[in-house]
Amino acid sequence: MTTQMFGMPIRRKEDPRLLTGGGRYLDDLGHDALAAAFVRSPHAHARIVDIDASDAIDVEGVVGIYVHEDLPGRVGEPLPLLIPHPTLTHGRTGHALARDEVNHVGEPIVMVVATDRYVAEDACQRIRVTYAQLPVVVGIEAARAGELLVHDDVPGNVAAHMLQEVGDVDAAMAAAPHTLTLDLDIERSACMPMEGKGVYARWDRDRGELRMYSSTQTSTGVRAAVAAKLGLPLAKVECIAPDVGGGFGVKIVHPWPEEVLVPWAAILLGRPVKWTEDRREHFISAAHERGQLQRVTVGFDDEGHLLALDVKLWHDNGAYTPYGIIVPIITSTQLLGPYKPGTYRCEFWSLYTNTVLVTPYRGAGRPQGCFAMERTMDAIADELGLDRTEVRSRNFILPTEMPWDHGLLFQDGRPLKYDSGDFPASLDKLKALVGWDDFADHRRQAEAEGRKVGLGIGCYVEGTGVGPYEGGHIQIETSGRVNVSTGLTSQGQGHETVFAQIVAQELGVRMEDVHVTTGDTRKMAYAVGTFASRAAVMSGSAIALAARNVRAKALRIAADALEVSSEDLEIVDGTVRVKGAPATSMSLGTVSVLSNPLRYAFDEAAKAATQFAGTFDPDKPPVADDEEPGLEGKDFYSPTQATFANGMHAAIVETDPVTAEIRILRYCVIHDCGTMINPMIVEGQVHGGVAQGVGGALYERMAYDESGQLLNASFMDFLMPYASEVPTIEADHLETPSPLNPLGIKGAGEAGCIPVSAVIASAIEDAEGFPIRRMPISPNDLWELRRRHADGAIPSLHRSSRSSRMSPKEPTA
Amino acid sequence: MTDTTPATETLHDVTVTVNGIRRSASVPGRRLLSDFLRHDLELTGTHVGCEHGVCGACTVLVDGQPMRSCLMFAVTAQDHAITTVEGLGSAPDARVAPTGESMNPVQQAFAECHGLQCGFCTPGFLTTVTAYLEENPSPTSEEAREAISGNLCRCTGYQNIVKSVLRAAEIRVERAAEEQP
Numbered sequence: 001m002t003t004q005m006f007g008m009p010i011r012r013k014e015d016p017r018l019l020t021g022g023g024r025y026l027d028d029l030g031h032d033a034l035a036a037a038f039v040r041s042p043h044a045h046a047r048i049v050d051i052d053a054s055d056a057i058d059v060e061g062v063v064g065i066y067v068h069e070d071l072p073g074r075v076g077e078p079l080p081l082l083i084p085h086p087t088l089t090h091g092r093t094g095h096a097l098a099r100d101e102v103n104h105v106g107e108p109i110v111m112v113v114a115t116d117r118y119v120a121e122d123a124c125q126r127i128r129v130t131y132a133q134l135p136v137v138v139g140i141e142a143a144r145a146g147e148l149l150v151h152d153d154v155p156g157n158v159a160a161h162m163l164q165e166v167g168d169v170d171a172a173m174a175a176a177p178h179t180l181t182l183d184l185d186i187e188r189s190a191c192m193p194m195e196g197k198g199v200y201a202r203w204d205r206d207r208g209e210l211r212m213y214s215s216t217q218t219s220t221g222v223r224a225a226v227a228a229k230l231g232l233p234l235a236k237v238e239c240i241a242p243d244v245g246g247g248f249g250v251k252i253v254h255p256w257p258e259e260v261l262v263p264w265a266a267i268l269l270g271r272p273v274k275w276t277e278d279r280r281e282h283f284i285s286a287a288h289e290r291g292q293l294q295r296v297t298v299g300f301d302d303e304g305h306l307l308a309l310d311v312k313l314w315h316d317n318g319a320y321t322p323y324g325i326i327v328p329i330i331t332s333t334q335l336l337g338p339y340k341p342g343t344y345r346c347e348f349w350s351l352y353t354n355t356v357l358v359t360p361y362r363g364a365g366r367p368q369g370c371f372a373m374e375r376t377m378d379a380i381a382d383e384l385g386l387d388r389t390e391v392r393s394r395n396f397i398l399p400t401e402m403p404w405d406h407g408l409l410f411q412d413g414r415p416l417k418y419d420s421g422d423f424p425a426s427l428d429k430l431k432a433l434v435g436w437d438d439f440a441d442h443r444r445q446a447e448a449e450g451r452k453v454g455l456g457i458g459c460y461v462e463g464t465g466v467g468p469y470e471g472g473h474i475q476i477e478t479s480g481r482v483n484v485s486t487g488l489t490s491q492g493q494g495h496e497t498v499f500a501q502i503v504a505q506e507l508g509v510r511m512e513d514v515h516v517t518t519g520d521t522r523k524m525a526y527a528v529g530t531f532a533s534r535a536a537v538m539s540g541s542a543i544a545l546a547a548r549n550v551r552a553k554a555l556r557i558a559a560d561a562l563e564v565s566s567e568d569l570e571i572v573d574g575t576v577r578v579k580g581a582p583a584t585s586m587s588l589g590t591v592s593v594l595s596n597p598l599r600y601a602f603d604e605a606a607k608a609a610t611q612f613a614g615t616f617d618p619d620k621p622p623v624a625d626d627e628e629p630g631l632e633g634k635d636f637y638s639p640t641q642a643t644f645a646n647g648m649h650a651a652i653v654e655t656d657p658v659t660a661e662i663r664i665l666r667y668c669v670i671h672d673c674g675t676m677i678n679p680m681i682v683e684g685q686v687h688g689g690v691a692q693g694v695g696g697a698l699y700e701r702m703a704y705d706e707s708g709q710l711l712n713a714s715f716m717d718f719l720m721p722y723a724s725e726v727p728t729i730e731a732d733h734l735e736t737p738s739p740l741n742p743l744g745i746k747g748a749g750e751a752g753c754i755p756v757s758a759v760i761a762s763a764i765e766d767a768e769g770f771p772i773r774r775m776p777i778s779p780n781d782l783w784e785l786r787r788r789h790a791d792g793a794i795p796s797l798h799r800s801s802r803s804s805r806m807s808p809k810e811p812t813a
Numbered sequence: 814m815t816d817t818t819p820a821t822e823t824l825h826d827v828t829v830t831v832n833g834i835r836r837s838a839s840v841p842g843r844r845l846l847s848d849f850l851r852h853d854l855e856l857t858g859t860h861v862g863c864e865h866g867v868c869g870a871c872t873v874l875v876d877g878q879p880m881r882s883c884l885m886f887a888v889t890a891q892d893h894a895i896t897t898v899e900g901l902g903s904a905p906d907a908r909v910a911p912t913g914e915s916m917n918p919v920q921q922a923f924a925e926c927h928g929l930q931c932g933f934c935t936p937g938f939l940t941t942v943t944a945y946l947e948e949n950p951s952p953t954s955e956e957a958r959e960a961i962s963g964n965l966c967r968c969t970g971y972q973n974i975v976k977s978v979l980r981a982a983e984i985r986v987e988r989a990a991e992e993q994p
């Protein structure tokens with residue numbers, strides 16, 4: 001047997017390169033390229049009256065200045081609406097350069113191309129744009145009121161209105177012994193990868209071919225979109241995602257204006273052109289997420305069983321909807337988490353505002369959904385005087401009930417059907433890890449010391465690994481080197497390592513011989529992209545299938561050459577050998593030589609495959625009828641539905657009685673993403689996700705003023721957590737294999753951040769004794785809530801007024 | 814016309830010792846050290862995450878001290894010695910990995926502890942931690958966390974970076990012991 005690779009915490013193959021300055025990110029390429037910079041709108045809503053670039057053309061080093069009118073044909077038409085949906089009745093997208101109206105601060109209006117970025121920015125400063133300002137819509141309340149419009153032809157600012165209902169919610173609600181209504185509020189945050197976006201394009205005039213590089217989560221998507229925009233045959237466009245410094249969702253959107261304009265300019269000028277997004281540009285012209293207002297009405301019985309769940313969501317989609325309504329669809333479906341809702345209705349309105357557009361950010365609508373559901377669970381527990389975990393477990397979908405079909409349509413247009421999961425086991429593990437049942441003692445002790453502590457919990461289910469498909473291609477060279485390619489891209493998930501682990505295991509080769517390429521349309525033209533925690537499931541499965549094909553072919557060829565049956569062969573460390581008689585063997589390199597009958601010997605090894613080498617059967621054609629030359633194989637994986645991972649988090653927080661400072665004392669995670677390919681990498685994903693969740697729960701918000709200016713568009717003012725703000729994460733895993741794919745895996749990329757706001761709200765609520773309905777929460781916010789609570793404007797939890805008369809009851813103090 | 818820039822910029826000859834090698838280039842006075850290293854010298858291992866001194870991705874060692882190269886002009890680095898991530902592997906206690914790269918104890922520790930994901934912030938952490946361990950060779954876990962609290966990472970949640978700092982301290986000791994006769 002080859003050393004076990006699958007499932008092991010193998011060190012990453014990409015690290016030695018990345019640790020020694022060998023990474024090649026977008027801006028590390030193209031030292032000879034011209035630089036592009038943009039004049040962007042300083043106003044949130046305005047008509048463009050005039051653009052005067054006369055002072056800019058003379059700046060030495062300026063090569064070209066372009067406005068919307070300069071853009072020919074489809075380059076000047078609106079950017080594509082990537083994911084149409086029947087309920088998205090009023091989808092709108094921007095132009096690569098604004099035509100006559102701008103709808104958010106940061107929208108590009110003029111592109112300057114110059115010899116370097118400094119000069120391009122000098123020129124931008126000399127371009128005078130005259131605007132006629134229009135009324136501005138900022139915030140969900142203003143959008144919902146619909147008095148002022150973002151787009152004149154979109155009544156009420158409603159891009160989409162969607163309703164899904166399972167069962168008769170009205171009847172069930174009317175019959176429910178108890179009902180509660182919660183109004184909830186989640187603010188905006190953003191992906192904020194450390195590397196912004198960037199595009200670099202070269203035009204080969206002789207061959208009429210475009211090569212472009214983009215810091216993207218989908219090189220195939222960019223390639224297709226750019227070819228369509230520029231009217232080029234697909235065969236004449238290639239797109240490569242180099243090393244990418246984080247994505248978290250924002251880089252799945254495409255084509256960004258710059259992805260169209262930079263290649264267009266490179267062709268026009270016949271010179272390489274590059275644009276690297278700076279941090280301010282990333283804040284005001286990339287994308288944000290999360291902002292929602294929610295109203296949950298829930299009906300339940302005396303035991304806390306859900307009978308009816310009626311949810312309304314108002315989702316802020318920003319100025320445009322290039323990515324459709326994926327985020328609110330995910331919120332409205334994934335909100336259900338591990339629970340059976342009895343009956344369920346979810347209605348949402350996706351609303352325009354004069355702010356940066358809203359597209360998926362790690363978790364993609366799930367953190368908001370989880371927040372709604374988990375706040376509801378805590379509210380039911382408080383209403384009935386039950387332990388919060390007890391209410392949750394009474395509503396769990398049980399392992400024996402899997403697969404569980406919610407009767408809803410998921411984000412991929414397919415049924416929301418959970419494949420597997422053991423929620424009671426996850427909860428037991430979590431309670432043991434955090435010491436749920438002993439918390440009352442801790443609280444008593446803390447209170448005796450004059451400290452305030454609280455315990456919170458949050459559970460989620462995450463649809464991962466959505467289709468439509470991914471592919472894997474494997475080719476073994478005569479040296480024994482194994483080349484693996486898949487089309488989706490990498491932004492730090494360790495794909496070079498985990499895919500190599502799969503191949504090493506399936507094929508029986510050494511890790512060091514496996515070389516993985518991702519996100520290069522020259523190597524794999526068919527792919528979708530990296531989003532929705534789908535890479536391991538989709539490309540991992542495709543690569544495993546491809547490896548099985550290559551293995552079968554290698555065994556066929558070797559069996560022929562060694563004159564044994566292929567059943568008697570095994571592959572160990574790159575050598576095909578007879579089981580029990582390992583001396584009878586040949587390397588995969590030699591098999592590769594034999595797989596490709598040659599006329600010309602290019603080296604010593606190749607001689608064995610030439611016509612006069614005497615190694616063939618004269619009665620057979622050199623390449624058998626059903627075979628192809630070369631030791632290679634390809635396969636695609638296309639599942640009927642998503643896999644559903646799940647997890648449960650708990651946190652203990654301390655709130656300062658005087659300053660209202662909030663500190664996370666412990667953060668515990670139970671995570672089930674099916675079979676793990678590399679637990680070290682899964683854990684890293686969980687850590688990173690939780691850290692982003694903590695940012696979203698306690699620090700990060702997009703501070704727009706009423707005129708639509710983003711006041712905190714820098715790392716100085718937007719409080720992304722440093723190491724000092726992120727707690728140590730205690731994580732444990734459950735591995736409930738997915739029955740849907742050959743490896744039993746589920747996605748893990750987004751999980752960590754999904755429940756964090758729910759968990760922290762739950763813990764602060766527990767510490768303070770009054771409900772927390774709005775996140776993120778700063779010490780100022782908490783201080784203000786305390787004041788209003790003291791004034792009687794916010795009610796106490798029932799728990800506070802209820803003594804220890806009920807059972808089973810959550811331990812208070 | 815608002816004359817914010819001259820029609821042609823005056824160029825300055827800047828000579829710095831980068832990773833032990835004297836390098837020169839003619840650059841405008843406003844050229845940031847980060848851009849000088851990345852674009853004039855084509856040493857792209859130093860990354861730029863914010864260009865306003867907050868993220869630490871651009872940290873290099875100037876005469877051994879960690880500095881944010883986006884907050885320095887290239888001309889102010891004249892005659893100073895700069896170490897970038899490309900130069901860390903030339904330290905006496907660096908060792909060549911099986912894959913061929915020479916790595917100092919901090920780089921080695923990051924590889925062992927999964928201290929990086931996308932790798933974009935990493936050069937800034939590596940230079941910062943390398944300088945920190947020179948002064949504080951055996952930090953506690955809290956001190957290690959404190960030491961990296963001026964650098965932003967959006968991928969790792971910092972936990973494995975803290976671990977990497979502690980492991981790097983161990984590797985330094987191990988390698989120092991190897992040096993003993």
Ligand code: FES
Nearest residue numbers: 862864866869883
């Ligand atoms: S780029 Fe220098 S501190 Fe961020």
Ligand code: FES
Nearest residue numbers: 930931966967968
């Ligand atoms: S590893 Fe990606 S930002 Fe730190």
